[in-house]
Amino acid sequence: MNRLIKIFLTIVFLLGIVLTFGASLTVSDSLKKQLDETHNASKRIEVLVQLAKNYLKSEPDSSIFYAQEALILSKKAAYQNKLGDIYGLLGDVYVMNDRLSLAEKYYDSCLFFLERDKNFSGVAGVLTVLGNINVVLDNTSEALQYYLRALKISSDNKILNRLPYLHLNIGTIQFSANNIIEAQNYYTKALDGFEAVNDSINIARVLSSIGSTYSELNNFELANDYYKKALAIFQKLNSAADIAGMYYNMAILEKKQDLFTEALKYLELSKKNIKEIDFTYAGPRLNISSQVEVELGENYLLLNKLKKAKPHLLKGYTIASENNFLVDTRNASMNLSRLYEQMGINDSALYFHKIYQEVAEKLINVENIKKLATIEARLKYEQLEKDQELALLAEKENQNRKTRIFVVVIIILILLAAVLMLFLKLGRNRVKRIKLEQTTLQKELEIRNKELTTNVLYQLKKNELILNIIQKLSQSVSKLKPENKKVIEEIIRQLETDSGDEVWKEFEVRFQQVHIDFYKSLTKQFPDLSSNELRLCAFLRLNMNTKDISAITYQSVNSIDVARSRLRNKFGLSKEESLTAFLSRF
Numbered sequence: 261m262n263r264l265i266k267i268f269l270t271i272v273f274l275l276g277i278v279l280t281f282g283a284s285l286t287v288s289d290s291l292k293k294q295l296d297e298t299h300n301a302s303k304r305i306e307v308l309v310q311l312a313k314n315y316l317k318s319e320p321d322s323s324i325f326y327a328q329e330a331l332i333l334s335k336k337a338a339y340q341n342k343l344g345d346i347y348g349l350l351g352d353v354y355v356m357n358d359r360l361s362l363a364e365k366y367y368d369s370c371l372f373f374l375e376r377d378k379n380f381s382g383v384a385g386v387l388t389v390l391g392n393i394n395v396v397l398d399n400t401s402e403a404l405q406y407y408l409r410a411l412k413i414s415s416d417n418k419i420l421n422r423l424p425y426l427h428l429n430i431g432t433i434q435f436s437a438n439n440i441i442e443a444q445n446y447y448t449k450a451l452d453g454f455e456a457v458n459d460s461i462n463i464a465r466v467l468s469s470i471g472s473t474y475s476e477l478n479n480f481e482l483a484n485d486y487y488k489k490a491l492a493i494f495q496k497l498n499s500a501a502d503i504a505g506m507y508y509n510m511a512i513l514e515k516k517q518d519l520f521t522e523a524l525k526y527l528e529l530s531k532k533n534i535k536e537i538d539f540t541y542a543g544p545r546l547n548i549s550s551q552v553e554v555e556l557g558e559n560y561l562l563l564n565k566l567k568k569a570k571p572h573l574l575k576g577y578t579i580a581s582e583n584n585f586l587v588d589t590r591n592a593s594m595n596l597s598r599l600y601e602q603m604g605i606n607d608s609a610l611y612f613h614k615i616y617q618e619v620a621e622k623l624i625n626v627e628n629i630k631k632l633a634t635i636e637a638r639l640k641y642e643q644l645e646k647d648q649e650l651a652l653l654a655e656k657e658n659q660n661r662k663t664r665i666f667v668v669v670i671i672i673l674i675l676l677a678a679v680l681m682l683f684l685k686l687g688r689n690r691v692k693r694i695k696l697e698q699t700t701l702q703k704e705l706e707i708r709n710k711e712l713t714t715n716v717l718y719q720l721k722k723n724e725l726i727l728n729i730i731q732k733l734s735q736s737v738s739k740l741k742p743e744n745k746k747v748i749e750e751i752i753r754q755l756e757t758d759s760g761d762e763v764w765k766e767f768e769v770r771f772q773q774v775h776i777d778f779y780k781s782l783t784k785q786f787p788d789l790s791s792n793e794l795r796l797c798a799f800l801r802l803n804m805n806t807k808d809i810s811a812i813t814y815q816s817v818n819s820i821d822v823a824r825s826r827l828r829n830k831f832g833l834s835k836e837e838s839l840t841a842f843l844s845r846f
Contacts, residue, residue, distance in 0.1 A: 305330050305337070308326045312325075347373065351363045364394075383413055384413045387409050387410035404433050407426050410426055424449070424453025424459075428446070431445075431450060451463065451470070460497060461494075464497070465502065467486045468486065475516070478516070507526045508527065508551060511523040531549075547585055550592075553592075554573060556569075557574075557576060557595055576588060577589065577596060593612045597611075597616055782846045785846075786830060800824075
């Protein structure tokens with residue numbers, strides 16, 4: 261595989277997404293002054309974060325110090341909304357310091373807060389950085405999972421500017437696992453994305469990667485076309501690192517066709533551009549240097565120029581072995597073994613052959629592990645996708661169930677409301693009817709009361725008339741003849757008896773028609789009341805005075821007063837309480 265493409269694409273992109281801020285001395289001094297003057301926790305955190313950003317490139321240790329201070333203060337003051345930014349900043353700082361494992365830890369913490377806040381663009385960005393870190397750490401399985409997750413989030417949330425980078429990086433991992441066709445598919449998508457925004461440098465890098473896939477497929481013509489297109493763009497952009505990589509790839513292509521002299525020309529051009537690389541990290545420059553030196557030595561060896569081959573192979577071997585570049589170490593030791601064998605130096609040939617066997621066996625294991633890890637990563641991701649799909653389906657079904665329940669509840673509530681409205685309407689009608697009935701009854705009661713009162717008054721008048729007649733007859737008895745006197749006395753006696761009984765019977769009938777439960781309620785509470793006392797209570801219930809009662813009962817006023825006094829005692833009433841008011845309750 262073409263490791264050079266992987267290294268440069270990943271490292272350059274990794275640096276490109278790190279937040280970089282030029283450290284302005286004036287701005288930093290101003291921020292420090294603000295920090296000394298403010299005691300507000302939120303404001304201090306903001307100033308500390310800004311200071312950390314300002315020192316990110318120029319003074320990494322200062323940047324770490326201020327970022328850590330911001331983190332401590334945020335945790336202490338419980339400012340959760342600042343923690344995500346601070347963790348991300350610490351990740352940036354440690355990336356700049358080439359402490360990738362520690363950076364990965366802080367990016368993981370940053371990811372938690374971004375996911376919590378549903379910042380999908382931020383989540384996709386951090387997942388991409390974590391993927392890049394794992395590529396550099398040679399954890400391609402983990403890297404692929406991060407990239408695939410970032411790709412899904414970016415696709416689902418239309419984060420279009422990130423898609424081509426992810427397609428490029430995923431394609432590079434597939435290429436490293438020798439999944440050439442799949443790599444080409446991703447590279448094609450990446451090329452379309454970069455062309456859409458006219459991103460020249462990345463267009464060239466994708467063209468170079470596509471060329472490498474055709475080189476692996478031994479389609480040399482197409483590979484050469486893509487390499488030349490990429491080289492032209494890199495030369496226009498004056499990108500020394502990419503130019504060096506392109507010449508190296510073109511040299512490999514020529515060697516595959518046994519054009520060793522042409523390959524040497526390209527390798528010399530690559531070596532020349534390596535010297536012009538202005539790169540913060542030494543790793544990529546050393547890696548391409550070791551590859552170029554080994555390839556120079558191998559091509560000279562193939563041309564049987566042993567003296568020219570030897571220094572290049574030894575230099576390539578030294579760089580590779582010191583920096584644990586296994587592929588270059590294997591190639592260099594293999595060619596050195598062949599070189600010394602041809603030179604007749606058998607001890608050295610055997611020495612490097614043993615190294616070759618050890619490293620080759622190690623690489624086979626590493627490559628197999630990588631392939632298995634890539635397959636495992638793909639399977640894990642596919643399983644993750646299935647789990648997410650199942651979770652989404654379950655959530656959708658749950659939502660549909662909730663919706664159905666909600667609709668049913670709404671329908672039930674509507675029906676209940678309708679029933680309630682009906683009951684309210686019926687209730688109001690019933691109340692109206694009851695009120696109407698009560699009004700009617702009240703009016704009827706009033707009418708009956710009036711009739712009863714009228715009847716009582718009529719009876720009073722009639723009694724008065726009868727009494728007058730009796731009185732006049734009584735006055736006339738003494739003047740009558742004996743035979744007539746007896747008759748008149750009998751008439752007087754008959755009038756006195758009949759008039760009282762008739763009055764009382766008629767009164768009781770009419771009274772009970774109006775006050776149905778009066779006697780029942782009164783006797784229930786006061787069972788020892790006599791019939792005369794009940795009769796007096798009835799007259800009092802009609803609010804009749806003592807004189808009227810005396811007239812209708814043929815009792816004297818004093819007798820009625822005595823009877824009223826007895827009733828008050830039976831009822832347990834004080835002098836201040838009205839007997840008539842008391843009886844009106846029954």
